[in-house]
Amino acid sequence: xxxxxxxxxxxxxxxxxxxxxxxxxxxxxxxxxxxxxxxxxxxxxxxxxxxxxxxxxxxxxxxxxxxxxxxxxxxxxxxxxxxxxxxxxxxxxxxxxxxxxxxxxxxxxxxxxxxxxxxxxxxxxxxxxxxxxxxxxxxxxxxxxxxxxxxxxxxxxxxxxxxxxxxxxxxxxxxxxxxxxxxxxxxxxxxxxxxxxxxxxxxxxxxxxxxxxxxxxxxxxxxxxxxxxxxxxxxxxxxxxxxxxxxxxxxxxxxxxxxxxxxxxxxxxxxxxxxxxxxxxxxxxxxxxxxxxxxxxxxxxxxxxxxxxxxxxxxxxxxxxxxxxxxxxxxxxxxxxxxx
Numbered sequence: 103x104x105x106x107x108x109x110x111x112x113x114x115x116x117x118x119x120x121x122x123x124x125x126x127x128x129x130x131x132x133x134x135x136x137x138x139x140x141x142x143x144x145x146x147x148x149x150x151x152x153x154x155x156x157x158x159x160x161x162x163x164x165x166x167x168x169x170x171x172x173x174x175x176x177x178x179x180x181x182x183x184x185x186x187x188x189x190x191x192x193x194x195x196x197x198x199x200x201x202x203x204x205x206x207x208x209x210x211x212x213x214x215x216x217x218x219x220x221x222x223x224x225x226x227x228x229x230x231x232x233x234x235x236x237x238x239x240x241x242x243x244x245x246x247x248x249x250x251x252x253x254x255x256x257x258x259x260x261x262x263x264x265x266x267x268x269x270x271x272x273x274x275x276x277x278x279x280x281x282x283x284x285x286x287x288x289x290x291x292x293x294x295x296x297x298x299x300x301x302x303x304x305x306x307x308x309x310x311x312x313x314x315x316x317x318x319x320x321x322x323x324x325x326x327x328x329x330x331x332x333x334x335x336x337x338x339x340x341x342x343x344x345x346x347x348x349x350x351x352x353x354x355x356x357x358x359x360x361x362x363x364x365x366x367x368x369x370x371x372x373x374x375x376x377x378x379x380x381x382x383x384x385x386x387x388x389x390x391x392x393x394x395x396x397x398x399x400x401x402x403x404x405x406x407x408x409x410x411x412x413x414x415x416x417x418x419x420x421x422x423x424x425x426x427x428x429x430x431x432x433x434x435x436x437x438x439x440x441x442x
Contacts, residue, residue, distance in 0.1 A: 151284045159263035160249045166257075168284055169236035175224060175252060176241030180216070181410035182279040183238060184208055185292055192232045194242065195221035196407070204408075205401050206416040226251050236282060240275050243268060269334055272296070272409050296411045300341045303422045307342075309429050314363040315344035316386075318353075320398075321371040323378060325354040328361065335406060338417060339367070342425070355380050362386065365428045367393040367421075369403055390436040391428045395421065400442035 155164045173192040174180045180193040189211055195218045203212060219228045224244070229237070229252070237258040244252065244260060252258040259282050261270050270278075273293050280289025304310060317329040317336055329335050330350030339346055344365065353360055358380055366386035371394055375381050386392045395402050402420050405413035424437035 151286070154281055154284065156259050156278065156281055157262070158260040160246055160260050163253070163257050163259050165236060165259075165282060165284075169234075169257075169282075171232070171234045172236045172238065172283070173219065173229060173232055173234035173256070175219060175229070175237050175239040175244070175258075177243075178241050178408040178410055179238045179279075181206075181408045181412045182240075182275055183283070184211065185276065185411045186279065186283055186285055186288060188283065189214075190216060191234055192217040192219045192229060194219055194224070196404075204404060204413070206405065206412045208412075224248065224252075226255070230255050238279060238282060240270055240278055241268065271334065271337065272411065272414065276411055292411045296414055297341075299415050299418055300338075303418055304343050307422065307426050307429070309431075310343035310425065313344055313365060313429055315339045315346050315365045315367065316361040316363040317346065318361055318366065318368040319370055321368055321375050321381070323355065323372070323375060325352060325357070326361075326368070327351070328353050334409060337409070338406070338414065338421070342422070358384055365391050365393065365425060367395055367425075369395050369406075370398045386428075390433040393421070393424045393428050393437045394439035395424075396440040396442050400440070402440055402442070 152168055153164055153166045155162050171191045172183055172188055174183055174190045175194050177194055177196050180190050183190050184207070187208075193216050217228070217232060219225045219232070224242070234256045237252050237256050239249070239252060239258050240261045242248070242260070249258060249260055259278060261267070262274070262278075265271075265274075276293050276296075277286070277289045280286045280292070315336075317339065318326040319329055319335075320327050328347065328350045330347040331340065332348065333350050336346045347360070355378070362385050364386075366384070381387060384392075397403065402417065405417040405420075420440055424440070427435045427437040
């Protein structure tokens with residue numbers, strides 16, 4: 103995978119891969135401990151809050167009554183619906199990632215074959231066949247024409263017009279999903295529980311506070327892609343207390359010094375690069391401050407790509423101890439590479 107594919111694929115699909123492109127808690131750990139209901143059906147007091155009107159980039163969507171068949175047209179959307187204990191009637195494929203078998207997927211949907219409604223392109227006919235009564239499309243990257251097609255099938259919730267395409271935070275996406283499902287209070291609980299995981303990690307590792315971090319994607323002999331604060335893929339680092347570059351961009355092998363930060367993390371590092379002199383001489387690599395987070399087709403990349411209340415705890419379990427080894431100012435404690 104080259105740098106152009108890494109950058110273009112991720113922003114086009116919202117995920118990032120196979121971090122992104124493929125690349126998004128731990129086995130058996132669910133956001134609220136509840137099993138998903140049968141095919142998207144809601145229950146309880148949710149119906150009492152309807153009708154609900156949600157403003158988004160294409161206008162407003164009104165959901166008149168409690169949805170019974172929820173379909174997720176966004177790349178990471180299924181995770182957010184599953185976090186509320188709801189099994190979607192259809193899901194968008196996340197560039198080949200086997201959604202029902204993700205390590206953070208609730209046990210109730212493990213191994214199931216959830217109907218899919220397209221990957222890079224949305225299969226509108228398939229969506230119509232599934233007869234949804236709510237379509238969640240916050241992370242779908244749809245345009246106005248695509249929204250019109252979806253909303254002709256069922257009430258469709260797109261992303262807010264207040265943020266760049268694909269830049270909805272996991273907190274906001276959780277709250278938008280909660281409103282659409284009639285469970286705004288549950289959404290607040292899910293957000294607090296996930297934020298508590300970050301707070302716990304920061305309390306245990308005060309050394310993270312204020313340290314600089316850089317994030318390299320797709321490191322090849324041609325260079326890498328530097329991820330900045332303008333990309334949601336660095337959000338987990340800043341929430342842990344690190345500072346990251348304001349802007350990202352492509353970096354040639356001769357310019358790798360942009361990654362000369364207190365801690366350097368990377369995904370998709372080609373094996374041949376490890377022997378490259380310019381890479382090997384990079385200060386974080388030499389001094390035990392480099393965190394190799396594996397390949398784009400592995401679970402960490404998927405967890406980062408989904409960027410959900412289900413995947414984030416899994417991501418933290420993998421990353422935090424490695425970041426601690428990199429940020430302890432001891433060259434002898436080198437972070438163990440993530441092998442998937």
